Amino acid sequence: MPNTNQLPxxxxxxxxxxxxxxxxxMSHTLLSQFPNIYFERHTIPFVDAxxxxxxxxxxxxxxxxxxxxxxxxxxxxxxxxxxxxxxxSDGITIDLMEPFIHSLEHHLNADSSHKVGQAHxxxxxxxxxxxxxxINFSMKYDDGVRMGDYDKADIILIGVSRAGKTPTSLYMAxxxxxxTANYPLADDDFEKGVLPDALIDSRKRLFGLTIDPxxxxxxxxxxxxxxxxxxxxxxxxxVLQAQQFYKRYRIPHADSTAMSIEELASSIVHRMNLEVSYx
Amino acid sequence: MPNTNQLPxxxxxxxxxxxxxxxxxMSHTLLSQFPNIYFERHTIPFVDAxxxxxxxxxxxxxxxxxxxxxxxxxxxxxxxxxxxxxxxSDGITIDLMEPFIHSLEHHLNADSSHKVGQAHxxxxxxxxxxxxxxINFSMKYDDGVRMGDYDKADIILIGVSRAGKTPTSLYMAxxxxxxTANYPLADDDFEKGVLPDALIDSRKRLFGLTIDPxxxxxxxxxxxxxxxxxxxxxxxxxVLQAQQFYKRYRIPHADSTAMSIEELASSIVHRMNLEVSYx
Numbered sequence: 001m002p003n004t005n006q007l008p009x010x011x012x013x014x015x016x017x018x019x020x021x022x023x024x025x026m027s028h029t030l031l032s033q034f035p036n037i038y039f040e041r042h043t044i045p046f047v048d049a050x051x052x053x054x055x056x057x058x059x060x061x062x063x064x065x066x067x068x069x070x071x072x073x074x075x076x077x078x079x080x081x082x083x084x085x086x087x088x089s090d091g092i093t094i095d096l097m098e099p100f101i102h103s104l105e106h107h108l109n110a111d112s113s114h115k116v117g118q119a120h121x122x123x124x125x126x127x128x129x130x131x132x133x134x135i136n137f138s139m140k141y142d143d144g145v146r147m148g149d150y151d152k153a154d155i156i157l158i159g160v161s162r163a164g165k166t167p168t169s170l171y172m173a174x175x176x177x178x179x180t181a182n183y184p185l186a187d188d189d190f191e192k193g194v195l196p197d198a199l200i201d202s203r204k205r206l207f208g209l210t211i212d213p214x215x216x217x218x219x220x221x222x223x224x225x226x227x228x229x230x231x232x233x234x235x236x237x238x239v240l241q242a243q244q245f246y247k248r249y250r251i252p253h254a255d256s257t258a259m260s261i262e263e264l265a266s267s268i269v270h271r272m273n274l275e276v277s278y279x
Numbered sequence: 280m281p282n283t284n285q286l287p288x289x290x291x292x293x294x295x296x297x298x299x300x301x302x303x304x305m306s307h308t309l310l311s312q313f314p315n316i317y318f319e320r321h322t323i324p325f326v327d328a329x330x331x332x333x334x335x336x337x338x339x340x341x342x343x344x345x346x347x348x349x350x351x352x353x354x355x356x357x358x359x360x361x362x363x364x365x366x367x368s369d370g371i372t373i374d375l376m377e378p379f380i381h382s383l384e385h386h387l388n389a390d391s392s393h394k395v396g397q398a399h400x401x402x403x404x405x406x407x408x409x410x411x412x413x414i415n416f417s418m419k420y421d422d423g424v425r426m427g428d429y430d431k432a433d434i435i436l437i438g439v440s441r442a443g444k445t446p447t448s449l450y451m452a453x454x455x456x457x458x459t460a461n462y463p464l465a466d467d468d469f470e471k472g473v474l475p476d477a478l479i480d481s482r483k484r485l486f487g488l489t490i491d492p493x494x495x496x497x498x499x500x501x502x503x504x505x506x507x508x509x510x511x512x513x514x515x516x517x518v519l520q521a522q523q524f525y526k527r528y529r530i531p532h533a534d535s536t537a538m539s540i541e542e543l544a545s546s547i548v549h550r551m552n553l554e555v556s557y558x
Contacts, residue, residue, distance in 0.1 A: 044551070
């Protein structure tokens with residue numbers, strides 16, 4: 001990580017009439033293109049009324065007075081009046097919505113509804129229930145606790161202990177609404193030399209995770225230092241044996257070592273051609 | 280949900296050199312402003328080489344031939360050459376990055392690095408480990424299974440069974456890297472009339488969830504139909520008693536009934552002034 005103490009500081013506000021998650025992700029991606037500036041981020045969500053807009057402007061102007069530099073202000077409002085108000089502040093306003101809305105209205109030959117929160121419309125209740133069901137399923141079928149009944153699973157992640165199965169499963173359930181089971185490959189399976197029957201029956205839904213043995217060693221050391229479980233040799237052997245399974249059963253797989261949870265999940269969805277209910 | 284069968288269909292491609300998650304969220308927000316069109320979305324992630332760009336263009340052109348309408352193509356590339364290639368396809372290209380990068384270069388008086396994947400830089404490993412620790416913590420402290428040692432918890436969600444504690448906890452761990460415990464308020468607690476000591480000791484980190492009793496009744500019916508647990512009267516009583524706790528102990532709280540998981544989580548982070556490691 002660069003030593004952020006030595007970088008120039010630039011305050012950034014992310015202001016949205018909703019959660020600010022979209023504007024936050026978007027501005028994060030954009031600002032990461034300027035690695036030599038340290039951005040001090042403040043998110044102000046749910047700014048959906050005049051008094052809240054005014055309060056935001058006070059914060060922006062206060063920041064300008066304190067830091068003697070105009071803060072960047074990313075806005076995501078459906079009501080353009082709010083954007084125009086923010087533009088009068090001491091910040092530099094970057095409207096993340098309007099440029100695209102105009103161009104879309106043109107290309108689609110349709111007026112936009114300009115309504116707050118359309119992104120969570122009438123299907124929200126159904127979506128919510130579905131995602132909660134997916135999360136419950138994924139917790140219930142975490143770590144091979146329950147097996148044998150993988151009928152409802154959209155996907156089953158396999159891999160050695162600490163290869164990243166649990167966070168990836170939960171992300172896929174939360175974000176994509178996928179029923180994601182996971183099963184830990186362990187010495188038991190490697191000694192038998194075959195996958196458990198329940199997995200073989202669901203072979204088309206298996207996806208393997210692999211990981212650099214040295215990284216695995218580091219992760220396991222944190223959990224159980226100087227144990228057989230965390231020994232580098234043990235990690236090397238397990239990873240190798242898991243990879244042999246993937247090869248023999250032709251199981252698609254990915255290396256979690258240098259990938260974020262988002263990247264892994266997105267890549268699995270894409271490669272397995274999974275239908276997703278969300279995003 | 281509108282009957283999507285009757286809406287005109289417009290194919291949409293989301294093409295990114297990374298996961299496509301940012302571009303997906305952004306385009307979802309934008310397109311939701313046009314509720315009278317049914318957008319058929321295709322995400323193509325990890326388009327980071329010439330041959331992958333060419334393959335994407337083939338898909339776009341094929342869609343145009345099939346549907347006789349130019350698909351919308353949202354792009355998020357750091358290499359602008361890729362964007363220019365896509366612009367030559369039969370789709371309508373909407374570049375989500377370039378307009379902002381230019382304006383930011385101007386305002387920041389700095390060149391952007393234009394590098395793929397800056398958003399996941401050198402702090403990724405630390406970030407990843409932290410989020411995994413947060414997820415492990417949140418699973419371990421789910422549903423009041425472990426109590427008494429809430430020292431490491433950033434936040435403790437409380438509420439009646441099925442009020443939305445588990446998905447919100449996991450989202451906060453996954454997305455914000457927050458150590459989120461949760462504890463189910465139940466008849467036991469209501470009969471005693473006081474919160475468990477472990478919770479009282481961590482009072483400043485408590486956040487309550489409440490829910491419309493009718494909605495709760497519906498959710499519980501799905502889980503255990505026609506039981507005492509799911510009876511409307513039982514739901515009404517529990518919700519009321521939980522709210523009395525929130526009032527007596529001055530616990531900030533939110534109603535999960537009409538909020539998405541993202542909204543709840545974002546709102547809790549904001550109201551509790553939590554420092555987040557991610558986004």
